[in-house]
Amino acid sequence: MKPAPFTYHRPADLDSLVATMADLGDEAKLLAGGQSLVPLLALRLASPTHLVDMSRVLDLRAVDVHEAGESADAGYLVVGANATQRDVELDLRIAARVPLLADALPLIAHPQIRNRGTVCGSIAHADPAAELPAVALALDARIVVRSARGTRRIDASDFFLSYLETALEPDDVVVAVEFPLAAPHTGAAFHEISRRHGDFAMAGVAASLTLDHDGRIVDARLALSGVASIPLRAAAAEAGLVGAAPTDEAFLAASSEATALLDPPDDIHATAAYRKHIAGVLVRRALRAAHERALAGFEQS
Ligand SMILES: Cc1cc2nc3c(=O)[nH]c(=O)nc-3n(C[C@H](O)[C@H](O)[C@H](O)COP(=O)(O)OP(=O)(O)OC[C@H]3O[C@@H](n4cnc5c(N)ncnc54)[C@H](O)[C@@H]3O)c2cc1C
Incomplete structure (x- = not known):
């Protein structure tokens, strides 16, 4: 199938991009890498009358590490809107500074x-x-959004509203996402199960653990993908881990806590029961891997 007809715009700088989106409102769709939007256009699941291509706005390709300081983005990795997933994956700073992001990208x-x-x-x-x-x-990342009304930051916890729906207004442009830099002695892992490498996973788990000098957990992060209409944070499981020793028993308890209330979708790829089961297995695997990596950081320091 071919896309429905649309008018193509390719603004040359950020101000023109924002002004174009303000003029066109909900008749327009932004085109970034096109890897999700172009298939939707081709299948006519999206039929915007205007397509606004961001690719000429070169300032938005930057990937910057902002160390501690006075600015609003101090302590964050700032990934500009035109930075590709591969740009960030190949950036040698990322594994040490935002290890969870580095682990997830190749998947x-x-x-x-x-x-x-x-x-x-x-x-x-x-x-x-x-x-x-x-x-x-x-990671409590922040989504930096620009429109004709100004610039604002949306916390990731407020961003994902329902299936493919976010807190963005139709004329909003995400100009960057800010990921907090990892504290010392942090290990992270993203584990998932998919039928073939490269497919969207049936379920996935993002885990990050920070240890103190005695090896106890001082910070725990857990989020699950593929098990609901939005990504889910497992806050109760995180709370149970903080202050605990990083043992298999603690990881098993976190896995039970994280999956207890899950009610995943049933579809042609997996039943709800199977998704719930693998989510529990993945929580344990991801926590174990995150712990091993945090320990490896101790040995190197
Ligand atoms: C075969 C295939 C397999 C894939 N497998 C996976 C996978 O395993 N895991 C995975 O995560 N992804 C997967 N993807 C999707 C891929 O990661 C997409 O690149 C990504 O989802 C969208 O990024 P994009 O830059 O291509 O955005 P686009 O496709 O250009 O845009 C997607 C949507 O986001 C909006 N948008 C884009 N940028 C902005 C912005 N800066 N501000 C506001 N709105 C914006 C667009 O208007 C559009 O609605 C797969 C894609 C394909 C084709």
Whole structure:
């Protein structure tokens, strides 16, 4: 099938991009890497009358680590809206500074798709089975949004509203996503199960643990993908881990807590019961891997 006709716009700078979106409102769709939008257009599941291509706004391709300081983004990795998933994956700073993001990126589709798809586009698209919305939620990332009304930051916890629906207004442009830099002695892991490498996973788990000098957990982050209409944070399981020793018993208790109230979707890829089961297994696996990586950080320091 071919897309329905649309008028194509390609503004050359951020001000023109924001002004174009303000003029066109909900008749327009932003085009970033096109890896989700173009299939939707081709299947006529989306039929905007205007398509606004962001690719010429080169300032938005930056990926910056902002160390502690006075500015609003101090202590964050700032990923600009045109930075591709592959740009960030190949950036040598990311594994040490935001290890959960580094672990999740190679699980997205295939390199050809990551060469075009953007980090911000994946979060703006908000597919509940996608890796990066769960990473953003687990880490308390901030989504930086610009429109003719100004710039604002939306916490990831307020961003994902329902299936493919976010707190964005039709004329909003996500200009960056800010990921907090990891504290020392943090280990992280993203684990998922899919039928074939590169497929959207049936379920996934983002886990991050920070240890104190005695090896006890001082910070725990857990978010699940593919088990609801939005990515889910497992706050009660996180609370149970903080202050605990990182043992298999603690990880088993966290897994039971994280999955107790899950009511995942049933579809052609997996039954609800199977999704719930693998989510529990993945929580344990991801926590164990995060713990091993946090310990490895101790040995290197
Ligand atoms: C075969 C295949 C397999 C895939 N497998 C996976 C997978 O396993 N895991 C995964 O996470 N993803 C997967 N994807 C999707 C891929 O990661 C997309 O790149 C991503 O979901 C969207 O990013 P994009 O830059 O391509 O956005 P686009 O497709 O250009 O846009 C997606 C949506 O987000 C909006 N949008 C994009 N950028 C912005 C912005 N800056 N501000 C406001 N709105 C914006 C667009 O208007 C559109 O509605 C797959 C894609 C394909 C084709």
